[in-house]
Amino acid sequence: MLATLFYIAALIALTSTMAALTRANAAHALIYLIVSLLAVAVMFFLMGAPFAAALEVVIYAGAIMVLFVFVIMMLNLGDTGEDREREWLAGRNWFVPGAMAALLLIEMLMVLGDSQGVTSGNAVSPKAVGIRLFGPYLLAVEIASMLLLSSLVGAYHLGRRFIVRRGEH
Amino acid sequence: MNTIALIPLFPLLSATLLIMSAGRMPRHIAATIGAGSVGLSAICVALLAKDFLADGQVLELTLWTWMSVGDFAPRIAFYIDGLTIVMMSVITGVGFLIHLYSIEFMWEDESICRYFTYMDLFVAAMLLLVMADNLLLLYLGWEGVGVCSYLLVGFWYKDPANGAAARKAFIVTRIGDTAMALGLFLLLTELGTLDIQPMMIAANSQWQTGDALPILATALLLGGAVGKSAQLPLHTWLPDAMAGPTPVSALIHAATMVTAGVYLIARTYGLFLLAPPTMEAVAWIGLATLLIAGFTALAQNDIKRILAYSTISQIGYMFLALGVGAFASGIFHLMTHAFFKALLFLAAGAVIHCLHHEHNIFRMGGLRTRLPIVFLSFFIGSAALAALPFTSGFYSKDAILLSAWALEDIGPWLWAGGLLGALLTSIYSFRLVFIVFFGEAKTEPDRQPGWKMAGPLLLLCLLSLVGGWFALPLAGVFPAAAEHTVNHAVEWISIGTPLLGLLLAYLMFLGGQLSVDKMVASSGARALRDFWFSGWRIDQLYDVLWVTPYKKISYWMRNEPVDAIYNSIVAANQWAHHRLLVLQNGELRWYATTMVVGLILLLAVMLRNAP
Amino acid sequence: MDGLMVPMEHVLVIAGLLFICGLFGLMLRRNIIFMLMSLEVMLNSAALAFIAAGAHWGQADGQIIFMLILTVAAAEVAVGLGLVLQIQRRFKTLDMDQAHRLRG
Numbered sequence: 001m002l003a004t005l006f007y008i009a010a011l012i013a014l015t016s017t018m019a020a021l022t023r024a025n026a027a028h029a030l031i032y033l034i035v036s037l038l039a040v041a042v043m044f045f046l047m048g049a050p051f052a053a054a055l056e057v058v059i060y061a062g063a064i065m066v067l068f069v070f071v072i073m074m075l076n077l078g079d080t081g082e083d084r085e086r087e088w089l090a091g092r093n094w095f096v097p098g099a100m101a102a103l104l105l106i107e108m109l110m111v112l113g114d115s116q117g118v119t120s121g122n123a124v125s126p127k128a129v130g131i132r133l134f135g136p137y138l139l140a141v142e143i144a145s146m147l148l149l150s151s152l153v154g155a156y157h158l159g160r161r162f163i164v165r166r167g168e169h
Numbered sequence: 170m171n172t173i174a175l176i177p178l179f180p181l182l183s184a185t186l187l188i189m190s191a192g193r194m195p196r197h198i199a200a201t202i203g204a205g206s207v208g209l210s211a212i213c214v215a216l217l218a219k220d221f222l223a224d225g226q227v228l229e230l231t232l233w234t235w236m237s238v239g240d241f242a243p244r245i246a247f248y249i250d251g252l253t254i255v256m257m258s259v260i261t262g263v264g265f266l267i268h269l270y271s272i273e274f275m276w277e278d279e280s281i282c283r284y285f286t287y288m289d290l291f292v293a294a295m296l297l298l299v300m301a302d303n304l305l306l307l308y309l310g311w312e313g314v315g316v317c318s319y320l321l322v323g324f325w326y327k328d329p330a331n332g333a334a335a336r337k338a339f340i341v342t343r344i345g346d347t348a349m350a351l352g353l354f355l356l357l358t359e360l361g362t363l364d365i366q367p368m369m370i371a372a373n374s375q376w377q378t379g380d381a382l383p384i385l386a387t388a389l390l391l392g393g394a395v396g397k398s399a400q401l402p403l404h405t406w407l408p409d410a411m412a413g414p415t416p417v418s419a420l421i422h423a424a425t426m427v428t429a430g431v432y433l434i435a436r437t438y439g440l441f442l443l444a445p446p447t448m449e450a451v452a453w454i455g456l457a458t459l460l461i462a463g464f465t466a467l468a469q470n471d472i473k474r475i476l477a478y479s480t481i482s483q484i485g486y487m488f489l490a491l492g493v494g495a496f497a498s499g500i501f502h503l504m505t506h507a508f509f510k511a512l513l514f515l516a517a518g519a520v521i522h523c524l525h526h527e528h529n530i531f532r533m534g535g536l537r538t539r540l541p542i543v544f545l546s547f548f549i550g551s552a553a554l555a556a557l558p559f560t561s562g563f564y565s566k567d568a569i570l571l572s573a574w575a576l577e578d579i580g581p582w583l584w585a586g587g588l589l590g591a592l593l594t595s596i597y598s599f600r601l602v603f604i605v606f607f608g609e610a611k612t613e614p615d616r617q618p619g620w621k622m623a624g625p626l627l628l629l630c631l632l633s634l635v636g637g638w639f640a641l642p643l644a645g646v647f648p649a650a651a652e653h654t655v656n657h658a659v660e661w662i663s664i665g666t667p668l669l670g671l672l673l674a675y676l677m678f679l680g681g682q683l684s685v686d687k688m689v690a691s692s693g694a695r696a697l698r699d700f701w702f703s704g705w706r707i708d709q710l711y712d713v714l715w716v717t718p719y720k721k722i723s724y725w726m727r728n729e730p731v732d733a734i735y736n737s738i739v740a741a742n743q744w745a746h747h748r749l750l751v752l753q754n755g756e757l758r759w760y761a762t763t764m765v766v767g768l769i770l771l772l773a774v775m776l777r778n779a780p
Numbered sequence: 781m782d783g784l785m786v787p788m789e790h791v792l793v794i795a796g797l798l799f800i801c802g803l804f805g806l807m808l809r810r811n812i813i814f815m816l817m818s819l820e821v822m823l824n825s826a827a828l829a830f831i832a833a834g835a836h837w838g839q840a841d842g843q844i845i846f847m848l849i850l851t852v853a854a855a856e857v858a859v860g861l862g863l864v865l866q867i868q869r870r871f872k873t874l875d876m877d878q879a880h881r882l883r884g
Binding site for chain 2: 803807809812879880883884
């Protein structure tokens with residue numbers, strides 16, 4: 001039964017991702033994406049990675065996607081934006097990306113199809129993850145925090161509204 | 170310091186001083202330094218000669234090693250034997266007299282400082298040439314005199330014709346210099362050294378007489394000698410080089426530089442003796458040149474050009490002497506020629522100087538009474554040139570003619586040609602004397618020569634008369650010439666021919682019994698006279714053969730077709746660049762798509778190679 | 781709670797499919813927002829693969845790498861959206877085909 005659940009979640013993830021990427025309305029696309037992320041979180045949970053599942057929901061869907069939503073609201077694309085997007089999504093534009101994607105898919109399947117192995121049935125608890133984090137991956141955590149700091153500063157600077165006075169360039 | 174080293178040092182130092190003064194040195198000082206340095210060198214040579222005549226010992230002096238490349242280490246070294254002493258005496262002795270004369274001749278010229286710089290540099294280079302121990306140092310002097318000749322011929326550079334004449338001199342001699350350089354390369358690679366004495370010994374042990382290599386090497390050296398000594402076919406530069414100041418012509422184109430070729434052949438006689446065909450070529454070149462130049466001199470009317478063609482002709486005699494193996498006679502004639510030709514040129518310079526730069530002999534006349542010292546100089550000089558009895562030229566030219574006769578096979582032909590040349594020499598030289606100094610005066614001289622001009626003239630007169638009475642210290646230098654039986658008939662004919670020429674010249678130009686106008690009345694005769702006047706049309710021939718095609722080819726290539734090959738590489742590069750630039754269109758989607766294409770290709774390759 | 785036993789093959793294929801979807805979206809859409817969303821999808825698929833690997837070996841390393849991927853995605857989105865705001869202000873459009881001043 002769990003296996004069925006797994007494959008259903010996978011199916012949901014795939015379909016909602018495809019839906020997300022082919023919407024004209026940005027807000028709709030985002031919601032579909034959030035659904036996809038939630039489905040993937042279910043998959044994580046089923047594979048025995050509860051911590052990762054939680055993170056996926058809380059940070060990925062909860063923070064990053066929300067950030068996207070905020071920016072889209074700020075940009076205020078509106079109906080004209082949607083019409084434009086629909087125009088850009090016309091059928092003839094699908095040909096080259098579709099062909100490329102199909103070829104790559106075939107190749108990836110050929111590469112990945114040979115892999116052996118099975119997921120172990122055991123879950124890895126958050127406690128174990130925490131121990132690993134404070135152990136061998138300590139440095140990685142520090143660097144990750146510095147990365148976030150730099151992105152914070154960068155985002156703050158890039159988001160500023162530069163007031164252009166008349167006569168100034 | 171060693172006397173030997175001082176000899177080229179004095180003129181070199183004075184040239185350096187004068188050139189560094191940038192023309193701002195006062196005249197008196199420049200002239201004193203310029204002429205005085207050569208005088209000091211002459212004194213040193215005299216001291217050296219005194220010692221040499223006493224003990225006959227060859228002197229060698231090495232200053233330093235010039236360069237050291239692999240096995241090849243030429244030195245700055247001097248080799249003083251009898252031949253060197255003779256050449257040095259001529260260069261510094263006659264050179265000093267010419268420098269003294271130049272002081273007065275060039276006194277009013279504004280660039281007198283530059284003049285003495287070049288003259289001293291020339292003397293230094295020529296001394297290096299004759300004193301050199303090895304052919305590389307000789308070549309240094311060779312090139313040095315070539316450069317100074319260019320600088321001095323084009324001395325009055327503001328007139329483009331002088332520049333053209335200087336360039337012609339340099340370029341034509343350059344052709345010869347290139348041949349000589351090739352000869353030096355050949356000698357170095359075959360014999361391993363360019364030191365003259367060891368080289369001749371090595372050549373004698375390595376090569377047989379008549380081998381191909383010595384013939385080739387000597388032919389190349391002969392090419393260089395022909396260029397520098399203005400023999401056929403590279404003689405065209407000398408008449409045009411008369412564009413320079415007259416003392417320059419006296420020094421360079423009479424006494425010293427043009428004798429460098431003769432010196433070269435005499436110095437490397439060992440090599441030439443191993444190549445009889447080249448020796449024969451030397452003799453024939455000498456003969457052809459002396460005849461052609463002789464006929465040409467007969468038809469000229471510029472006083473300096475007559476003397477120029479006469480120089481070419483007399484050097485032909487020296488080549489003739491060398492070609493028949495009479496090396497000592499050739500050098501003897503070189504020395505006497507230096508005396509009387511310098512005398513003639515200086516006297517011509519005096520005429521030009523006093524007649525406000527008139528060159529055409531048909532506009533002169535009657536100068537016998539107006540410029541007596543000059544007339545005396547000219548008369549004695551012409552007498553020596555024509556080899557009238559008991560002048561110095563008489564002894565040297567007759568020695569050559571006798572040696573020519575003594576050679577088997579071609580000897581009599583060479584002798585007959587030389588005899589004809591002597592006749593021509595006599596006719597044209599006395600033609601010059603009679604037209605310029607006798608008859609009615611067409612131009613009056615506006616001044617008389619001062620002591621600085623007259624003194625050297627008189628001294629050279631003396632030398633031209635008595636110079637033939639001394640035996641040159643050449644005993645140890647050349648192999649002993651074979652004693653030939655004296656043929657009295659030949660001797661008397663040789664003595665009589667110049668006198669016959671004098672008689673003919675008198676009849677044609679002074680007495681009027683033989684009218685020259687009637688002789689050139691017919692159109693055929695006139696054509697012949699024009700042909701001789703243009704130097705047998707050799708200049709025109711060279712223009713058609715070499716100059717015009719060269720100019721045409723340069724014109725065709727004016728767009729640099731060879732560069733087109735390299736430019737085409739650049740152009741192809743730029744074309745490819747612009748074609749590829751289409752891919753960089755700045756669009757994000759396009760970049761993403763191309764990345765995916767690349768990824769597909771990469772995976773395809775990996776999948777193909779995967780086991 | 782114990783986890784599921786799924787053949788690795790299947791999970792990796794799913795991850796691959798998700799990746800291809802993201803790539804397709806990247807190549808298809810002109811609006812920068814959607815391009816960024818496609819990037820997120822691709823990052824997510826990579827994370828899925830890592831988790832699968834971690835589950836295979838029964839170690840926590842997979843989840844830790846997932847966390848780091850998350851960090852990178854967050855940082856990138858933050859900065860990227862800032863850039864989007866600037867693009868909107870300067871080019872007055874979000875069409876990426878118009879932003880080709882780096883051409884040539």
